[in-house]
Amino acid sequence: MATYQRILIIRYGGLGDFILTLPLLAALREISPGGHVTFMGKREFASLAEGVYIDAIESVEKHGISTFFIKDGELDPGLSEFFASFDLILSFRTDHEGIFAANLRRVAKGRVVVSSPSPDKTGVHASDFLLSALDQADIDWKQFPAPVPLLPFEAREKGDIIAIHPGSGSAAKCWSVDRYIELAGRVEGETKLRPVLIFGPAEEGIRHRVGWHFSAYDNREIHEVASFLKGCRAHVGNDSGITHLAAALGVPTLALFGPTDPAVWAPRGAHVKVLEGEADCAPCTEEERRQCRNRVCLDSLTVDTVYGELVKLTAEN
Numbered sequence: 001m002a003t004y005q006r007i008l009i010i011r012y013g014g015l016g017d018f019i020l021t022l023p024l025l026a027a028l029r030e031i032s033p034g035g036h037v038t039f040m041g042k043r044e045f046a047s048l049a050e051g052v053y054i055d056a057i058e059s060v061e062k063h064g065i066s067t068f069f070i071k072d073g074e075l076d077p078g079l080s081e082f083f084a085s086f087d088l089i090l091s092f093r094t095d096h097e098g099i100f101a102a103n104l105r106r107v108a109k110g111r112v113v114v115s116s117p118s119p120d121k122t123g124v125h126a127s128d129f130l131l132s133a134l135d136q137a138d139i140d141w142k143q144f145p146a147p148v149p150l151l152p153f154e155a156r157e158k159g160d161i162i163a164i165h166p167g168s169g170s171a172a173k174c175w176s177v178d179r180y181i182e183l184a185g186r187v188e189g190e191t192k193l194r195p196v197l198i199f200g201p202a203e204e205g206i207r208h209r210v211g212w213h214f215s216a217y218d219n220r221e222i223h224e225v226a227s228f229l230k231g232c233r234a235h236v237g238n239d240s241g242i243t244h245l246a247a248a249l250g251v252p253t254l255a256l257f258g259p260t261d262p263a264v265w266a267p268r269g270a271h272v273k274v275l276e277g278e279a280d281c282a283p284c285t286e287e288e289r290r291q292c293r294n295r296v297c298l299d300s301l302t303v304d305t306v307y308g309e310l311v312k313l314t315a316e317n
Contacts, residue, residue: 002138003032004088004110010040011092012060013117014169015222015241018045019248019267021092023127025053026149027134027141038086044222048151048245058082068103080107088137092117092130113137123263148268150250155231156224160193162310163217163232163251166210167203168240172289175238175256175298177206179306183236184214186307193233193314198225198242234314236306239265247272252317254310258282258298259289271317275309277301 007028011021018041028037039046040058050057064076083089087110094117095101101114113136119129134141166180184195196215199207210216217228226245229235235246236254239262247253247267255267257276261283266274276282277297284292 002111003035004137005032005035006038006086006088006110007032007035008038008040008083008086008089009092010089011117012041012094014042015045016169016239016244016265017117017241018042018048019241019244020126020265021130022049022053022149022151022248023147023268024090024130024134025049026147027131027144029053030144030147031134031139031141048222048226052152053149068100071097071099071102073103075103075107083107084109086110089113090133090137091115092133111137119264122261125266125268126264127268148270149248150269151226151245151248153223153226153230153249156227158231159233161232162187162193162195162314163198163229163235163237163246164195165198165235165237165240165242166206167200167242168238169202170289172259172292172295173239173298175258175301175306177209179301179303181210181213182303183307183310186303187310188214191311191314196232198228198237200225200242234310234317236310243267252313254306254313256298256301256306258295258301259284259292271313273309273313275301275306 036055038056039054041060043057043059046054046057064079067073067076084107089108089112091114105112113133115133118126131141164180164184166177168174187193187195196217197210198217200219229246229251230249232251234252237243239257239260243255244267247269252271255274257274259282262274262276277300279297282297
């Protein structure tokens with residue numbers, strides 16, 4: 001089996017995309033325990049795993065990167081030298097014409113593996129798909145136990161808090177805000193637990209609908225959010241980056257799925273419960289989600305069902 005000492009992972013995308021890459025990063029640690037792993041992506045998210053699964057971080061906006069998107073063009077010498085310093089480059093980025101990949105191979109001295117950033121087959125989990133790219137590097141990753149890696153964060157403070165995140169990167173993946181409000185009311189009125197709603201920049205449009213009836217954790221830096229989540233009794237949310245983050249922290253997590261396929265996109269972990277809405281049309285394509293106006297899949301998840309599963313999850317953990 002091939003081994004590599006200097007490894008570069010190129011992975012664009014949001015928080016959930018990064019969390020789904022953690023099994024690949026953890027596998028590389030097992031395969032090359034003395035290796036040096038550099039991650040080129042969004043620094044904000046990659047910093048969550050820095051010092052654990054990642055040794056160095058490079059921005060996706062690194063100087064000279066634009067030259068690598070020009071066919072047969074003159075490549076930035078500094079960035080060319082940077083790419084040439086790796087024994088293995090794993091690139092997961094959209095590159096329909098293959099220009100970026102071709103330019104990488106022009107300057108690389110080590111192995112270059114290029115893959116789509118997400119599965120093109122149904123039923124293949126995104127993390128397994130990313131791991132399978134190691135086949136092209138002659139790495140027998142299947143000999144290692146399938147990792148469900150945890151992020152080693154300390155809790156800011158521990159309490160009987162239920163974290164509720166009503167948003168996601170796409171409104172089409174969101175359970176009704178009114179139902180989240182009702183769920184928070186049930187938690188507050190029928191248990192000894194305290195609901196706290198998490199809002200980020202993407203939730204500015206729905207923040208005002210919740211008002212000030214419940215405690216909220218607003219627009220915090222991602223490390224603060226991680227430390228807050230770590231101290232919660234449980235988290236409930238949509239198919240979102242925050243839900244994936246909660247699962248990666250080992251927090252009991254209830255993930256609500258509707259139009260997206262949990263077989264591909266669900267968070268993994270020993271304390272994760274996925275609730276999938278029922279609809280003949282689900283899961284659906286991104287184009288179908290954009291055109292959908294009724295969201296039958298998510299509406300089939302009642303407050304009673306979600307509340308019951310949440311109570312069960314907290315009792316079991």
